[in-house]
Amino acid sequence: MSNDHGAFVDPQRILGALTAPARDEPESGIIQVFNYGRDREGIIPMWVGQGDLPTPKFIYDAAVASLAAGETFYTYQRGLPELRQALAHYHAGLYGRPFDAENFFVTGSGMQAMQTVIQAVAGEGDEMLVPSPAWTNYPAPMRLAGVKPVEVPLDFANGRWSLDLDKLFGAVTSKTRAICANTPSNPLGWVMSADEILAIRDFCRERGLWIVADEVYARFYYGPGAETGALPPSFHDVCDPEEQFLMVNTFSKNWAMTGWRVGWVQAPRAMGQVIENLIQYNTSGTAAFMQRACITAMEEGEDFLRQQVAQSRAGRDIVCSALRQVPGVRFQEPEGAFYLFFSVDGVEDSFAFARRMIDDIAVGMAPGPAFGPGGEGFMRLCFARSAASLEEAMDRVVGWLKKR
Numbered sequence: 001m002s003n004d005h006g007a008f009v010d011p012q013r014i015l016g017a018l019t020a021p022a023r024d025e026p027e028s029g030i031i032q033v034f035n036y037g038r039d040r041e042g043i044i045p046m047w048v049g050q051g052d053l054p055t056p057k058f059i060y061d062a063a064v065a066s067l068a069a070g071e072t073f074y075t076y077q078r079g080l081p082e083l084r085q086a087l088a089h090y091h092a093g094l095y096g097r098p099f100d101a102e103n104f105f106v107t108g109s110g111m112q113a114m115q116t117v118i119q120a121v122a123g124e125g126d127e128m129l130v131p132s133p134a135w136t137n138y139p140a141p142m143r144l145a146g147v148k149p150v151e152v153p154l155d156f157a158n159g160r161w162s163l164d165l166d167k168l169f170g171a172v173t174s175k176t177r178a179i180c181a182n183t184p185s186n187p188l189g190w191v192m193s194a195d196e197i198l199a200i201r202d203f204c205r206e207r208g209l210w211i212v213a214d215e216v217y218a219r220f221y222y223g224p225g226a227e228t229g230a231l232p233p234s235f236h237d238v239c240d241p242e243e244q245f246l247m248v249n250t251f252s253k254n255w256a257m258t259g260w261r262v263g264w265v266q267a268p269r270a271m272g273q274v275i276e277n278l279i280q281y282n283t284s285g286t287a288a289f290m291q292r293a294c295i296t297a298m299e300e301g302e303d304f305l306r307q308q309v310a311q312s313r314a315g316r317d318i319v320c321s322a323l324r325q326v327p328g329v330r331f332q333e334p335e336g337a338f339y340l341f342f343s344v345d346g347v348e349d350s351f352a353f354a355r356r357m358i359d360d361i362a363v364g365m366a367p368g369p370a371f372g373p374g375g376e377g378f379m380r381l382c383f384a385r386s387a388a389s390l391e392e393a394m395d396r397v398v399g400w401l402k403k404r
């Protein structure tokens with residue numbers, strides 16, 4: 001609607017005056033379904049990637065105390081020195097070797113960590129390789145930066161996902177700047193083997209490519225030895241922090257802090273000023289009071305994190321054993337993260353299927369094609385929820401699927 005200032009411009013012309021990447025980037029497929037169903041009575045939300053617990057009090061108390069102490073001013077672009085130190089300490093504890101605080105940079109979420117990394121290593125006309133199906137928020141920020149995401153499909157055969165390294169390396173062109181590697185994978189729950197990680201590292205070293213690793217689900221691991229603390233194979237195991245290696249991570253998942261929007265990048269020290277500038281010219285830093293809560297999460301949050309992982313492991317068992325009863329449903333049991341990615345025979349339009357599921361049984365899942373073209377016919381559910389909620393959801397879903 002126009003006001004009386006006489007300068008009304010037709011909405012189509014407004015859109016026409018935008019840059020093509022901003023105008024043409026489609027809505028996230030996950031958010032599309034989320035918006036369709038978020039207000040439904042009795043909905044069980046398994047569409048987005050988060051648990052059902054709010055941030056624990058001992059973590060947010062640290063933010064409250066910081067606010068009360070007047071920490072409300074502009075702060076360090078690279079992150080509070082104490083948080084960068086806590087990050088180094090946390091990684092040293094996990095990976096059993098020293099890490100340097102100078103390699104860590106605090107960002108406004110894992111999403112922004114990814115955006116920062118993209119801006120640092122690739123630009124107009126460049127390409128980045130993304131094994132797919134992949135988290136929806138890789139290709140979009142690449143396109144917005146003028147970078148072409150080249151999705152390399154994983155294969156799904158006999159109920160298992162596999163990455164064909166020849167296909168991955170064969171997709172490299174003279175424009176390729178980086179290989180992105182998300183392990184454990186969202187949405188697949190698939191975990192890259194140590195050999196695959198090493199092969200990617202060697203290939204990238206030889207070709208002068210960046211490794212952009214995303215291990216935000218590293219703590220949510222159910223593979224061999226996990227119950228006694230083993231971690232999944234990691235790029236941290238084989239990469240030198242001072243090589244062309246960037247790691248994206250977040251506080252969101254481990255400590256039930258998705259709404260806080262704090263993450264981090266690990267990057268070579270030589271990039272310190274560059275990352276500082278990218279942060280300065282994007283957000284100008286992450287609120288100090290939130291960073292105080294992140295320090296507490298890392299220093300005191302291990303028990304809480306372990307409970308979350310135990311709940312996810314139990315959740316995985318509940319959803320897998322329920323869906324195994326349904327003929328025509330196929331999936332690989334997740335070894336990590338907290339998603340089950342399953343196909344349903346006969347489903348040709350996962351978006352329509354997701355909407356029907358909301359309408360019929362009030363269960364919210366993300367449609368597979370939101371994670372790339374190879375996802376059609378698949379659905380992703382998040383099992384980081386209480387057993388009672390998952391059992392209720394699976395009762396509804398299994399009965400509904402069997403009646404189809």
Ligand SMILES: Cc1ncc(COP(=O)(O)O)c(C=O)c1O
Nearest residue numbers: 049109110111135186250252263
């Ligand atoms: C693989 C992966 N990387 C990064 C993120 C970023 O998380 P956030 O932006 O909440 O920090 C997510 C969130 O779902 C994710 O699934």
